[in-house]
């Protein structure tokens with residue numbers, strides 16, 4: 001790699017070359033064993049004499065930063081890097097006020113044998129060979145002929161495929177032109193908020209709810225208000241009149257798992273119509289995995305006045321690392337959303353998008369979802385059995401027929417320290433999450449959320465046995 005050396009200004013040229021190479025070695029930009037350019041190449045590049053560069057190299061060699069190897073050149077010495085000599089991070093420029101306090105959602109990457117955490121589909125179910133074939137095909141010269149940037153709304157073939165897929169599987173009403181492909185559902189939420197929210201505007205989110213959405217809206221200066229969720233879904237009567245945006249998960253409330261009743265869906269749409277300027281985000285992040293019951297009509301297809309933006313994600317059906325999601329917005333917002341997407345990142349990775357279009361068109365997504373649903377259904381059943389058996393003493397199930405997790409509440413009157421249960425379960429190689437982690441309001445609700453995306457069916461029973469032990473110990 002070419003090291004950037006600046007000789008602008010005045011002063012001893014050799015000393016400046018010496019200092020910049022030394023700093024690059026110390027802060028790790030030049031790594032041990034890396035070869036420096038020969039003096040005969042570097043000198044003309046810097047427009048200095050060869051002796052000037054050679055003097056700098058000699059000094060760095062004498063001080064132990066570099067070593068000459070006869071016939072091979074000059075290299076960074078293996079033991080040259082002094083740990084801890086990074087640039088000082090104190091002082092310096094500060095981020096804006098809203099970014100001063102850390103607010104990133106948790107990203108716990110520890111590994112557990114019995115992993116009941118949320119948000120993770122099973123990578124072992126991912127059809128890797130097929131995916132590799134489809135991506136390689138898109139990386140052939142003939143597929144890469146496009147002259148420049150693509151359309152901000154995403155690869156046309158994928159938008160077609162998504163419109164058809166969401167129409168058939170979820171009854172979402174969309175043409176290809178209505179679809180904007182995003183980097184996961186999270187970018188769809190970001191673009192929607194940026195297009196609709198001014199600092200100080202009110203955004204209503206579910207309570208308990210999805211922290212990355214709440215934090216995102218806060219980061220944009222919104223006044224975020226939590227609206228309670230009961231067994232029918234969001235309590236529409238508690239939405240602040242001033243709300244400009246309402247974020248809901250009607251198919252499978254996150255994290256409780258309950259579907260929003262038809263009566264509430266209708267009430268929410270009526271509320272949005274009355275408010276005149278409110279927009280509802282229907283976040284349908286994992287309803288493809290369904291174990292009983294027919295899904296209810298999405299808000300988007302019940303909406304007759306263009307108030308709903310439907311957001312979907314391939315993070316659960318495929319993998320979160322692909323970062324593919326999409327939204328279907330009413331025509332009145334599409335232009336602004338496409339512009340926001342373009343200003344944000346032009347468009348996503350078109351190789352992945354083209355491969356996904358084929359994956360959907362060849363029926364492989366539908367097949368994968370059928371296969372994965374069969375597998376997840378076994379895990380879902382085993383967890384239900386434990387919740388009706390051993391765990392019933394402490395945990396009451398919140399009924400749910402879809403998705404990749406089940407939510408439970410502490411049995412009323414049970415005095416259990418849930419944080420202690422989570423910690424002692426971890427000590428027994430079991431990862432499980434507290435419902436309180438998804439509550440922003442005080443007092444938090446007490447319970448456990450049990451995900452089954454990551455845990456193989458044969459480990460479920462033992463994992464839950466260990467969880468029962470942790471519950472018993474914390475009672």
Ligand SMILES: Cc1ncc(COP(=O)(O)O)c(C=O)c1O
Nearest residue numbers: 119184185186210254285313315
């Ligand atoms: C409510 C909700 N929305 C969206 C997502 C998916 O986000 P993304 O597509 O950005 O990975 C999740 C993932 O857990 C979620 O729980």
